[in-house]
Amino acid sequence: MELDVVDREYMYCGHVACAGCGAAIAMRFVLKALGEKTVMAIPACCWSIIAGAYPQSSLQIPVIHTAFETGGAVASGVRAALDVKGDTETTVITWAGDGGTFDIGFQALSGAVERNEDFLYVCYDNEAYMNTGVQRSSSTPYGAWTTTTPSREWKKMRKKNIVEALVAHRIPYAATASIAYPEDLVRKVKKAKAMKGSKFIHIFASCPTGWRIPSEMSIKIARMAVQTNIFPLYEVEGGVRYTINLSPRGYLVKEYFGLQGRFKHLAESDLDQIQQMVDEDWEFLQRRARAMPA
Amino acid sequence: MSHKHFKDSPLFIPSSYLTTEANKTGSWRFLRPRYDEKTAPCAVACPAGEDISRVLMLASQGLFKEAWETVLVENPFPGVCGRICHHPCETVCNRAHFDEAIATHAIERFLADTASRNELKPRLDRLPAKRERIAVAGAGPSGLAAAYFLALLGYGCDIYEAMGEPGGVLRWGVPSYRLPSGALRNEIAQIVELGVRIHCGNPVGEEFLGRAASTHDAVFVGCGCGREHGLAAAGEDLPGVEDGLELLRKVAAGNGGALEGPVAVIGGGYAAIEAARCVVRLGGKAILIYRRRREDMPASREQIAMAMEEGVEVRAGMAAVRIEAQSGEFLLTLREAQAEGGDANAGTASGRAAGKTDTIRVGRIFRAGGFDAAEQWMLPPPGDGVLRLNNSVLVFTEAGPRVFGGDLVNTSKSVAHAVASGKEAAIALDLLFREGIDSIRPELERCSVGGRRSLSMEAHMNGPRSLRSSAVVRYSEINTDYFRFSPRLTQPRLLKGERSRSFAEIDLKISANLAMREAERCFNCGICNQCDNCRLFCPDLAVVRDQSPLGRRIDYDYCKGCGICVVECPRNAMTLEEEQGPEYRGGEKD
């Protein structure tokens, strides 16, 4: 595969991410697209640890670690400081997990987007509070086991649709991306970087530890999530113009679920129901895209 | 008044001044990935053991000369094989499970034709010259191949050929609409270029074996099957009943003559089919008669289909039982062969006994039912002192070692098997001369492709291929996420109507663009084609580029053994195995 990016790394080896960590892969690609004139805010998440403990850093860009809820707010402050110093070139990025985006960080994100702060917000989504030990978040998918939704009480709420929530803000750019589709991911980050105003990218980042999959399946699982239409790749500009990037053959949900320990408690009837839900969501997305094409 | 300056107050905050590179996360590992190139099924199926996955990889990258040279390491006849080989590689091609097999033969031919058109000279690895000389009986594919490989190994060869031109069955048994003589000539010329001496118009007899001992250190016998072994039909010895081989020889010499009216060709193998197709081109109406079912015919399905498209009438399940001459023509009686007790009996006398008969009137009859050695000495002797290898037989005599190869000792009579026997003979003789008889079997095993029957000369010469694992890549080990369905190349051909009007080559050449596109479809099973997935997806940046042939290596100081690289390698060129501990350095082949 050829990635049309600078063949330079902005990360160091020796970080302490789990073997096979999708979030580490996501960071690698995103930084390649952003380059060194970037300031990153990292609210509490796995990357708070992966970025290195005192006195180390695993990243080659300036990083400000922040409290859990503050991703959108800290970035707003960083942007304001750079602007007032006359620097409108440096990219400000918030790099947050799903917990710090969908739940506790949602207010600050919504506020920043409503103000159309000029920054990029990247949520790398491993679908639970992984750093604290696999507790459920509002991004945990319907049907998943987590430590707070254990097998008999598996999560019976749907995954919150964060992209659509932000699209409702008329965010200038929102997109989904996946570590299994690096060219698409890099293209979207570069596209976002070139725009002014708020941009949001929702990256599907596999977590072998929390999903109970072998570490070597990280990329493959991420690819299957896209191919089953559970995590469709699409972008929305200005909150109104939809582009679906990929219309896959539509592998069965049960094939995807069957590879992950976090879904093994589900019965056949549950899987059928989930397949219907996925098909329905995919159909709704396609309708929106048809109604509001780019 | 200036404002007060204060000494800096104590400021010790969490911030960074080092990188995480101090953490050698390689210590976490309990599984270890490594680059482990494996064997593709096509290479195993190829009797000549060509490194097909690598050939196609190079071709897809536009490195046509390198691809061609990669073929030549294992087979001096890409232009020939690309045209007439039965391509077992395509039958076992893993891509067939995905969409369609790669048209490997078309690319092989393309490479040879391109090299010849551009008058390229190959750069081949050769060992230093040795004193031993080998005499070769027959300049057919096995003899030429044996001489070629012996020359690569440093030995001088003299080939003694009865006909006026070298090539054997390639020159005299394969019509030019399948193999133009120019393509063959180019490849033979390259063999001569290595220093091999071909003495044409020089038939040899039995005494040759003993006589050669005084001038040569070994003899290779590759005389081929020159004699039709008969139909067991009454009247087949009548004057005028001809051999299909003879017809082919005449056609190859340019004096096939003209034919008209019905002409019978009896037999079902390659020679029979081609004889029939020549009959059509010479003006006759060819009737191909075969005693067993059509699906039992040794000729390929494609060959049979093309013959029928050209107007050959195929009558299967009919045995020739009697030939009678009548007013300058023949009456040929055929009987329906009913298989008693299954296929095994179909060809037997009892099988032929039953069934209704049919008598046809034909102007000429050509027998092409099966062929044997023209003379007994051309076959290896039975008994002791004989080493039977996969494609050749090594005989030890007081007058020196003799190797028998080619069609006469191979149940599969194909050009690829002929090349295989030449290679095997060359390696066996090399070992015999240098290390002794006991070294032969172990070394042949070491050089075998995928641990099976084909041999790799590159492995014998300790090239990079000798490091490759003999594990054969299965389709289930290919990560097909990285491939899209795409149709197989359609071989451009002369229009059906044009074919039977001349002896012009039917398969037309393909463009470089088409060749590359087809070669790109190859999964490159088991070998690294620099796709870079391993490096791209490593969460720990533990795959680094370097100057090694693979272009990259794993930094085991940081590799956590997650195994993503191994799974995302589309072609199973990596292996994940248990970490043995810091002392264990094995498996890293740099």
Place this chain on the structure above:
Amino acid sequence: MKKVLEGSHAVAEAVRLAGVQVVSAYPITPQTHIVERIADFCAEGAMNARFLRVESEHSALAALIGASSMGVRTFTATSSQGLALMHELLHWASGARLPIVMADVNRALAPGWNIWDDQTDSLSQRDTGWIQLYCETGQECLDTTLLAFRLAESVNLPVMVLLDAFLLSHTYEPVDIPDQESVDAFLPPLRPRIALSTSAPRALSQMAPPNVYMEMRHSIQKAMDETAARLEELDAEFMERFGRRYGAVEAVCCADADIVLVTSGTITGTARQVVEDLRAAGQKVGLLKIKLFRPFPTTQVREVLEPVPKVAVIDRNFSFGATGIFAQELRAALYGLSRRPEVFGFVAGLGGRDVTEKVVREIYLHARDNAAPDSEAIWVGLSEVSNGA
């Protein structure tokens, strides 16, 4: 230039004069006038700052943490619930050693909703590592805000400027607004010790394991230790430039006092009048105003109160399960003395209930007429209410 200004506007003027570069605020009564005036300044170009109209106080301080980390001068203001919401980030700002200045308009904490004067909001944040400076007058609000920036930037600790709800924030007083040039001389542009840059990338505020965390915390305390001395020097410099000084504490008639009233904020103004009247009537009473609460001015407090027989602390705040907070801190500060006064702790004015001269006088009389307090905290002016209603 002298103007009649609300305390809020006095703060806003100081923010303007200080050349603050990023302001981030969320509205809450009675802080609103501060940020509204600042918004005007930004809109009319009197301030070259970015004003972030964030969606909560927590985000307001978070934004300033981000901005300050980039090395610019920052300011916010809040009250009560807003300050409480910021709690987590108050710890963060001081731990990150960022010189953020915040004006907190002391307002009661809910429930029930009460927008009037009460110091419990800021005092219940006393552990967060912020310097706390309490103001008595509108002028003091302006001056303290200017001092705050200078102090914060010299010790790399955030500073809270406290002003009483309505009694200061919305009360007009004459205020001398210094000219820009004089302020610039006193408060030059920020030369940040912490400023992220892409040319020399590093991480801030990452994980600090046990082997270093204690030292980092100790570093905060060491900076706090230097604060009182630095404030005194800055005070002296401010005096030279602007002719006004406040000190960490101010002692009025304490030298021969039998009883010293200890106050903070606007109650001090009332107490001054009462002390003057009592002295005129022959009572040996003094007043100790505490301006610097964090770090607690132990040395100065001990110096003034050691020879005093009785001390009456007036707390417009309370720490439940303990006592009024100034009283508690004072008792702790005095504990190390071999000879120390009897400390009466009075609680008055919670939730904006007026602390009039009459109340102050009552407090004095209670202290005078009792040898010792009969409880650790004496609640003043409580009515009878039915319990459990």
